[in-house]
Amino acid sequence: MLVDDEEGFTNLLRMNLEKTGLFEVGVENEADSAVDAIRAFKPDVLLLDVVMPGVDGGDIVAQLRTDPELKNLPIIMLTALISREELSPDAVAESENLIMLSKPVNMEMLLKVIEASLGKKA
Template structure:
């Protein structure tokens, strides 16, 4: 089954590794955004099936971007997976409190990333 996922990260290299990895190993369509503001605009215009969202970004970080998506009825139901290098217990509790679909740790393995995303979202092959 084909899905459309939005990858949001301020680092171009991360966006490209994720995009290429997903496009090479799945049938998913992958869009990218370089900022929280760009992600909100893209999601509002045409909500994706899911968002993979970096936590640490300038101007509008991941949790703030997630909150903005939750405020809008057109994007409230879009599942969000946080992508972060901060996976200490206190940070994990903070992310759990946000009620995101999941959290994936950086660095990640681009080969297993699709299965991790699918598992968190309940998507089947």
């Protein structure tokens, strides 16, 4: 599932993910209603923007972690604030189901991280 206030981005990302034939993709562009949307959709993995108007990504993560059903949900945070180098390959393995990815991200990288997250969940 994708949560990002940038509609163009979520549209294109959804199209790219659906084209792989591997995913069923839900989208939410309103940060305020994101948590409800996530509860309703029950995703296997969440792609979450960090800086959004109103509630930011960090707040959403905090709310999800208090929900027994969602506290182990793998989350990939997409941020325009950090540099790409800051994600080391080890970070995926070490993280508590939370990975930071720097925008812009290419599909190759994104798919690897999604697979790693789902693998961890399974």
